[in-house]
Amino acid sequence: MFDKLKYHLRNTKPLDVIIIVTLMLGSFLPHVVYGMQLSQIDEDAQIIATVSISGEEVYSVELSEETPHEEFTLKPSKKQYNIIEVDGTRIRNKEDNSPDQLGVRRGWISQPGETAVVLPHELIIEIHAESPDGEKIDQEDDIIIPM
Template sequence: MLDKIKFHLSKMKPLDAVIIVCLFVASFIPHVVYGIQLSQIDEDALVYATVKISGEEVYRVELSEDTPHETMTFYPAEDQYNIIEVDGTRIRNKEDNSPDQIGVRKGWISKPGETAVVLPHELIIEIHAESPDGTEIQDDEEVIIPL
């Protein structure tokens, strides 16, 4: 085992290590940007959760301490269902009949910018922050990457 490590290290050039370190540091950039974005949200901002099915908003709720516990069921198609649960300042996809259960495993979301997605059902739960006058705080620009 030690021989294999020595062999691979002998094949590395000095610039390879620099590139690896740069890529490692760059992998944390999205976390830094998200943290900066969250820090710019005022304490008096209103936090909303929206549930969209096939791009159409079907449910919207303000997430606050006063929001009552609520469970609702959506049927994106005849043989599909999603049970969405709201509990105060958080929301989750409690149960669905999708094959991978990725939306269910995501768990509770509560911070602006977080999403929970169930691709087979085309269901998206998004958290948004709005100023008290009703204007959205975050940029909601869609980024399209050409293939």
């Protein structure tokens, strides 16, 4: 075992270490950016959850302590269904009949920028923040690349 370690240490070059450390530090960059975005949201901002099917918004609700608990069923097609549950400051895809159940396993979401996706049903639950005057607070700039 120590022979393998000595072999790897002998063959490791200084630039290899720099590259590995840089990649490890870079892997935390998305977490830092997301944290900075959350810290820029005002306390008086409204947290809004929207549910879309095939890109068309079918439901929207403000997530707050006063939001009542509710469950409702969405049917993207005749053979598909999704049971969506809203509970105060959080929302989830409680049940559906998709084969992989990724949307159900995602669980509760409550922070701006979080999403739950059910690809077979083309259903997306997104959370974003809006200023008190109803203007959406951009989490990130949309980039449109012409084809």
